[in-house]
Amino acid sequence: MNFSWVSTYWSLLAAGAVQTVLLLVISVVFGFILAIGLALAQINGPRGLKWLARGYCTCLRGTPLLIQLWLLYYGVGSLLPLVPGLRSSFLWPVLREGFFFAAVSFTLNYAAYEAEVLRGALLAVPKGELEAARAFGMSPAQVLRRIWLPRAIRIALPTITGEVVLQLKATPLAFTVTVMDLYAVAYKVRQDTLLVYEPLMVVTVFYVFLTLLVTRAFKVVEAQVPVRR
Amino acid sequence: MNLRIMLYENPVRFSGRCAKFPPSQIIPMSSALSLLELLAPYPPGWGGVLLAGALSTLAISLGAYGIGILIGLAGALGKLAGGRPLVIALDLYTTAVRAIPELILIVGLYYAGTDGINRVLLAAGLPPIEINGFVAAVAVLGIVQGAYMTEVLRGAILAVPVDQIEAAKAFGMRPSLRFRRIVLPALIPNALPGLANLWMSVTKDSALIAVVGYQELALATRLAAGNTKHYFLFFFAAALLYLAISFLSNVIFGALEGHFRRGQPKNA
Numbered sequence: 001m002n003f004s005w006v007s008t009y010w011s012l013l014a015a016g017a018v019q020t021v022l023l024l025v026i027s028v029v030f031g032f033i034l035a036i037g038l039a040l041a042q043i044n045g046p047r048g049l050k051w052l053a054r055g056y057c058t059c060l061r062g063t064p065l066l067i068q069l070w071l072l073y074y075g076v077g078s079l080l081p082l083v084p085g086l087r088s089s090f091l092w093p094v095l096r097e098g099f100f101f102a103a104v105s106f107t108l109n110y111a112a113y114e115a116e117v118l119r120g121a122l123l124a125v126p127k128g129e130l131e132a133a134r135a136f137g138m139s140p141a142q143v144l145r146r147i148w149l150p151r152a153i154r155i156a157l158p159t160i161t162g163e164v165v166l167q168l169k170a171t172p173l174a175f176t177v178t179v180m181d182l183y184a185v186a187y188k189v190r191q192d193t194l195l196v197y198e199p200l201m202v203v204t205v206f207y208v209f210l211t212l213l214v215t216r217a218f219k220v221v222e223a224q225v226p227v228r229r
Numbered sequence: 230m231n232l233r234i235m236l237y238e239n240p241v242r243f244s245g246r247c248a249k250f251p252p253s254q255i256i257p258m259s260s261a262l263s264l265l266e267l268l269a270p271y272p273p274g275w276g277g278v279l280l281a282g283a284l285s286t287l288a289i290s291l292g293a294y295g296i297g298i299l300i301g302l303a304g305a306l307g308k309l310a311g312g313r314p315l316v317i318a319l320d321l322y323t324t325a326v327r328a329i330p331e332l333i334l335i336v337g338l339y340y341a342g343t344d345g346i347n348r349v350l351l352a353a354g355l356p357p358i359e360i361n362g363f364v365a366a367v368a369v370l371g372i373v374q375g376a377y378m379t380e381v382l383r384g385a386i387l388a389v390p391v392d393q394i395e396a397a398k399a400f401g402m403r404p405s406l407r408f409r410r411i412v413l414p415a416l417i418p419n420a421l422p423g424l425a426n427l428w429m430s431v432t433k434d435s436a437l438i439a440v441v442g443y444q445e446l447a448l449a450t451r452l453a454a455g456n457t458k459h460y461f462l463f464f465f466a467a468a469l470l471y472l473a474i475s476f477l478s479n480v481i482f483g484a485l486e487g488h489f490r491r492g493q494p495k496n497a
Contacts, residue, residue, distance in 0.1 A: 058472075059468075059472060061475075062429075062471060062472045062475035062476070063433070063468040063471040063472055063475075064432075064433040064434075064435075064436035064437075064447065064471060065433070066436040066437065066439065066447055067436060067447060067450070067464060067467050067468050067471060068468070070447075070450075070451065070454075070460075070464050071460075071461070071464035071465060071468060074454060074460035074461075074464060075454075075460040075461030075462075075464045075465065076461065077460075078458070078460045078461065079461060168330075169329075169330040169331060170330070171330070172330045172332040172333060173332060173437075175332075176440065183330070183332060183333060186333075196340050196341075196344075197337070197340075197341065200333055200336065200337045203333065204329050204333055204337075207328070207329060207330055207333070208328050208329065211328050
């Protein structure tokens, strides 16, 4: 066991950790917003929208994230330069990076899983509470914002914790599209120093630490609302 | 040590590639072939390679799933009936596997496994062997599956009503007979939804094997796409193949659950 390389690579490791956390936060935040729309569309959208949302969730949950990522990065990525004017636009420096494609595909994938969780939670909110809200004269938007969604999120919170941890464990895939995340740093260390296990171990400790952090954070959030058992 | 990771060695960066070639030249070479010809199952097309990849994905998944069920059954029984050291060891195994990203587990176990076996052989004075990529893939994914399977089966065993087991004891059944006749048939309906989830996740996790260089569907697709530069077409085709596998599995598991829940009241 040789850990002397840590002193030369710690700045890269820190940068990799930042990339990993950034990917996680972006995909969870935007994925969650997307998931709310998808779940609502599945529950009481018009028929066309309902089927579209259902098909989206099935397709993204039925194919590996790796394939989705490569489809975006290699497939859509090779078509993007054909769009006239895009390469000279200010967006291009972002659009050509692997990070952009990783963030987009993780977001879309997370949204599909989260939408299923939210759909179940939205249906699990007691009907009486929604009726009470309507009896108070709240508009449908107000019912959603004040009662339906907050209650559903509370119900789904333990599952959401699990989904976020799963998402964290999916982020190393970004290394296959040239993102310098934690795992990519471990890979670089292996190429430079020919050490196989040590960098993997150090990176694993990082991931386990992040997992603990996420579960702790969600425990705190869960404890905000007292539940009668 | 054979470092067979091939993904990172030739990262195709669009920025670089597109800077060199004007857009009209980005799809070169085989643009003479039509899309259908590209997907044809015989050599000028790459359909055969994709189908072979899909078959090897299925084979890896089935093998890993089988190993996972064996590990899971042993692990669940060990957690429920084992001594304290065994329970602690099993807890460590399931927690570690479920906390570490699959990609890191697969890469780590793949190299640690092949390297470890060769070291043992070296210590025994035998020549090192090249471990078959298929066997390594199945073993690695099986170990990962085993951890999740342990938890699913443990929950399913715990959900078997205690009275039924007591009744079996009262009939004087030996533990092995009791397990075979009472516990196993009663736990399967409980475990099936979890088992179906795990099968779905192993078919998709097997795509990660591409990263250690064994040719299954994901890597075959990359190969086809890289050779023809029709990235979108081939990754889309691969996504459809995975989707077909998922749909088929859904139907099969639905039928299985119907079979094993026969005789149980509906809406129970």
